[in-house]
Amino acid sequence: xxxxxxxxxxxxxxxxxxxxxxxxxxxxxxxxxxxxxxxxxxxxxxxxxxxxxxxxxxxxxxxxxxxxxxxxxxxxxxxxxxxxxxxxxxxxxxxxxxxxxxxxxxxxxxxxxxxxxxxxxxxxxxxxxxxx
Amino acid sequence: xxxxxxxxxxxxxxxxxxxxxxxxxxxxxxxxxxxxxxxxxxxxxxxxxxxxxxxxxxxxxxxxxxxxxxxxxxxxxxxxxxxxxxxxxxxxxxxxxxxxxxxxxxxxxxxxxxxxxxxxxxxxxxxxxxxxxxxxxxxxxxxxxxxxxxxxxxxxxxxxxxxxxxxxxxxxxxxxxxxxxxxxxxxxxxxxxxxxxxxxxxxxxxxxxxxxxxxxxxxxxxxxxxxxxxxxxxxxxxxxxxxxxxxxxxxxxxxxxxxxxxxxxxxxxxxxxxxxxxxxxxxxxxxxxxxxxxxxxxxxxxxxxxxxxxxxx
Numbered sequence: 001x002x003x004x005x006x007x008x009x010x011x012x013x014x015x016x017x018x019x020x021x022x023x024x025x026x027x028x029x030x031x032x033x034x035x036x037x038x039x040x041x042x043x044x045x046x047x048x049x050x051x052x053x054x055x056x057x058x059x060x061x062x063x064x065x066x067x068x069x070x071x072x073x074x075x076x077x078x079x080x081x082x083x084x085x086x087x088x089x090x091x092x093x094x095x096x097x098x099x100x101x102x103x104x105x106x107x108x109x110x111x112x113x114x115x116x117x118x119x120x121x122x123x124x125x126x127x128x129x130x131x132x
Numbered sequence: 133x134x135x136x137x138x139x140x141x142x143x144x145x146x147x148x149x150x151x152x153x154x155x156x157x158x159x160x161x162x163x164x165x166x167x168x169x170x171x172x173x174x175x176x177x178x179x180x181x182x183x184x185x186x187x188x189x190x191x192x193x194x195x196x197x198x199x200x201x202x203x204x205x206x207x208x209x210x211x212x213x214x215x216x217x218x219x220x221x222x223x224x225x226x227x228x229x230x231x232x233x234x235x236x237x238x239x240x241x242x243x244x245x246x247x248x249x250x251x252x253x254x255x256x257x258x259x260x261x262x263x264x265x266x267x268x269x270x271x272x273x274x275x276x277x278x279x280x281x282x283x284x285x286x287x288x289x290x291x292x293x294x295x296x297x298x299x300x301x302x303x304x305x306x307x308x309x310x311x312x313x314x315x316x317x318x319x320x321x322x323x324x325x326x327x328x329x330x331x332x333x334x335x336x337x338x339x340x341x342x343x344x345x346x347x348x349x350x351x352x353x354x355x356x357x358x359x360x361x362x363x364x365x366x367x368x369x370x371x372x373x374x375x376x377x378x379x380x381x382x383x384x385x386x387x388x389x390x391x392x393x394x395x396x397x398x399x400x401x402x403x404x405x406x407x408x409x410x411x412x413x414x415x416x417x418x419x420x421x422x423x424x425x426x427x428x429x430x431x432x433x434x435x436x437x438x439x440x441x442x443x444x445x
Binding site: 005007008009010012013014040043044047048049050051055 | 166301304305308309312325326327329330331332333349350353419420421422423
């Protein structure tokens with residue numbers, strides 16, 4: 001998995017790192033148990049302050065995406081439910097709202113949007129199976 | 133001075149003639165942190181650095197470096213502070229390896245390995261004469277010499293000035309490697325906001341000799357918010373610069389094509405009320421980049437003096 005950061009963009013650098021790891025896990029590019037580069041190694045690779053990488057990892061640990069195994073490093077973990085059901089729904093709605101707004105602006109019908117959505121989900125699921 | 137601060141200024145003030153170039157500066161660099169010092173040319177960055185290094189007497193106030201008043205730094209304390217000057221002076225007749233030997237013989241805690249690695253990053257041949265090197269490579273040699281002397285505190289005055297992209301990357305890598313242990317601290321004056329966002333923990337922003345921002349990069353970003361407003365006239369001026377509409381906590385308002393971008397620090401109820409009172413066709417929140425946030429402060433100082441509000445600083 002290749003992480004890239006762009007300074008000077010709307011998202012803070014730690015957020016860019018966290019989002020990319022999260023996406024890689026969701027897309028099955030990273031499977032449960034896969035190791036991540038150490039904070040120091042990733043900071044060196046991206047030429048960023050190590051505290052920035054540490055902050056991204058800490059957030060992913062808090063969100064239940066990664067876990068720290070003392071002395072061994074950071075790994076992708078079995079997804080734990082860290083949010084309550086209400087909170088999960090709220091976050092889902094928030095994410096969908098952006099996608100829906102964009103889709104409607106492009107003049108697609110409900111049926112078309114739903115169909116593309118399920119194609120996307122199928123693609124994700126099959127990719128996850130291949131790698132897992 | 134807190135044990136953990138490597139730099140501390142107290143109401144530090146310096147006049148040149150009748151002009152206060154640095155005024156009532158209260159500022160600290162915590163140990164183990166990389167602090168980006170930003171500001172327009174003439175904001176007082178270099179003057180502050182010269183006072184920290186004991187090269188210039190403060191008119192009033194004081195500053196301490198590594199726990200010692202800058203006016204009485206001993207050679208022992210100086211040896212623990214590394215600094216580069218604008219332009220990176222080196223003896224042009226020396227070869228790079230002679231610069232290394234020169235450093236080794238004049239610094240008790242010389243780290244030859246660090247020197248080697250640093251010059252390699254800048255793509256420098258150690259047999260080359262300093263006079264043959266590009267500006268970026270000279271910066272590399274100067275930085276490598278400063279860092280290999282193993283200082284606890286590094287003060288860099290605009291080291292990236294005029295560097296090519298390869299040298300800029302090498303500079304960032306070298307600074308980060310230098311700080312790897314977490315015990316060394318850096319004060320980095322720069323105009324390259326992308327590089328500061330990459331390497332720094334904290335940002336200190338000087339405007340007209342005073343410090344208007346001094347916090348972590350993430351905190352700084354989180355506090356700044358912006359809106360784009362689709363309105364025919366500047367929302368702060370209402371068509372008349374002498375009668376600005378007050379928006380609490382505004383930093384800056386600038387034209388953006390047919391619209392206006394209003395940047396605000398710590399927006400509260402009053403800010404939102406003032407914004408919604410503006411007659412506009414549309415108003416929406418805008419993404420704020422680190423650069424936007426810094427520029428909002430800097431361009432305010434240059435253009436919008438009349439919109440200063442106590443709150444925003």
